[in-house]
Amino acid sequence: MELPKFLLADNTDYADSIFILHTEFPRFIINLVDDEVEWLEDLRDTEEDELQNEVIGLIQQAEEFYDREMKRYEE
Template sequence: MLPKFLLADNSLETPDTIFVVHTETPRFIVEADIEDFWSNQEIHWIDGEPGDEDLISELIEAAEEFLEKEFENEELLSEEDDEE
């Protein structure tokens, strides 16, 4: 079973951009600046954009929460490495 969200980058072509991929229907990719993910998002719908604005808001919020948790986890891991 695939995870619900994946992080992706294309550092050779777009080094300042991060992508959050939603793997469940409706599938989509959130593209944004890695330093300011919350204000300049572009959504790429793989399965077509759903007509329900509430659903879209929930999906984008879930993607943002996923990314926040990933960043927090990376910070914790780097702090542990610094302590060693």
């Protein structure tokens, strides 16, 4: 099965949260309300500087994905 790079997630137990799942390495879930990130990978062996730069870009892409999805819902 081919998964999209980002998925929008919802859970009524966390009604005030907006979750975005990143399905490619490094996989993570971000709550856009408070920018809390939960990693789904073991990142101990990853270059810290390289990972930090990549993560900043991925979080920005997750935010852009959410904005795009919300515009599509409005249409």
